[in-house]
């Protein structure tokens with residue numbers, strides 16, 4: 502079944518008002534108000550967060566991330582309109598999946614889904630467990646083009662990516678969203694990639710217990726808000742292995758972002774969901790938000806989901822179970838033997854307690870990262886709110902109409918003498934602030950004016 506979407510266009514923002522109800526607010530489910538975009542572009546982040554893989558050419562804009570949000574949650578980006586990015590990357594699980602393998606349009610994934618929280622805050626700019634996507638932009642349409650995941654592969658009887666572009670071009674709200682973001686309604690793969698990447702990079706989580714401590718002390722000092730157990734775990738995480746030393750995690754999962762060191766090789770986790778050996782996995786998502794605010798796991802860990810709990814994962818690093826040709830040398834002891842940290846149970850518990858301080862709370866509930874669709878896949882875009890029209894009577898017998906509209910769109914200024922037949926007077930561009938303004942003569946009592954938008 503095809504999903505249905507509609508656009509609500511403000512009508513009759515004229516001199517003589519007709520009664521119109523306000524359609525909704527930014528926080529109404531199923532409604533996105535393009536005249537009051539959520540803040541994605543200038544979110545505050547802690548001063549100590551400096552790593553980024555955002556390219557100069559694709560900085561986050563509020564319009565672009567809004568378009569990315571709609572596409573991230575739109576099932577029509579899959580062949581049979583059954584799967585969206587959010588099917589496998591759920592906000593409630595830090596944009597990961599509690600399933601070991603995620604379900605796509607034709608079968609399930611060969612690797613475990615990755616949490617997307619803080620994906621943009623890293624020096625590593627390649628994506629996927631095996632880093633096969635050169636950039637996040639390049640990554641975003643690979644699931645769409647994947648036969649199993651979203652099914653616009655162009656092979657095995659699948660439609661092509663061009664078919665998806667044709668499908669989206671026929672949907673009026675995408676014409677509005679692309680026009681608002683890029684200045685024209687044309688849909689291309691690059692435009693889709695850039696907007697999806699902007700949305701993904703906007704997903705940030707910096708309100709953890711760790712952040713509250715890090716704001717007051719450096720990583721090498723005890724945090725005043727931590728328990729002794731958490732502080733001991735932090736020291737273990739940060740200090741390199743060796744006599745009396747730590748577990749050396751920070752060498753590859755670099756604080757304060759806890760993003761992967763770009764030069765990491767594999768960590769000795771060599772299994773695969775489908776069986777067999779996989780030595781290619783050299784990337785980890787940020788270690789933040791492995792568990793949710795309630796302490797519940799956001800999904801099994803590692804590319805094969807083989808470590809179900811934090812305790813399992815610590816046991817892996819405590820004693821690397823087997824050698825392989827792509828094992829990172831940092832996981833060997835001097836002389837080449839495999840790492841054996843000899844952690845006591847108390848130390849393992851300390852490390853686990855520290856890893857649990859890396860969890861935030863806002864990212865799980867903030868509406869701007871949630872689905873813009875209703876449960877029945879409806880979406881309403883507010884393009885022109887009737888209530889926002891201001892009229893000013895000028896001394897020279899003219900009237901100025903002003904309206905807070907969506908930025909970057911071309912609206913129509915129309916007039917009518919009978920409220921039935923409307924004539925285009927001119928196009929009014931809203932510009933970067935979104936305000937549209939027009940001064941008209943007060944010619945006759947029988948002239949009506951309105952702003953409209955035609956997608």
Ligand code: HEC
Nearest residue numbers: 585586589603604605610612613614615628629630644650
């Ligand atoms: C059917 C499930 C599924 C769907 C649908 C899906 N993903 Fe994923 N995603 C995964 C899996 C599994 C991985 C890890 C795959 C791998 O590394 O081989 C992944 C990895 C990623 C990564 C890499 C994260 C990192 O840190 O390297 C990003 C980004 C991402 N997905 C974004 C998206 C976007 C955007 C969409 C929608 C266009 C999407 N995904 C659709 C399952 C899915």
Ligand code: HEC
Nearest residue numbers: 748749750753768770782783784785802803804818829831
């Ligand atoms: C030599 C580099 C290196 C070191 C040191 C290292 N890791 Fe990793 N870590 C990786 C790589 C690479 C992956 C991705 C592995 C995979 O799934 O195949 C990973 C994955 C993980 C994951 C899974 C993340 C997820 O989202 O599923 C966790 C958790 C983790 N490491 C924690 C630790 C801890 C705790 C330590 C210290 C005891 C540590 N790591 C030491 C490189 C390293």
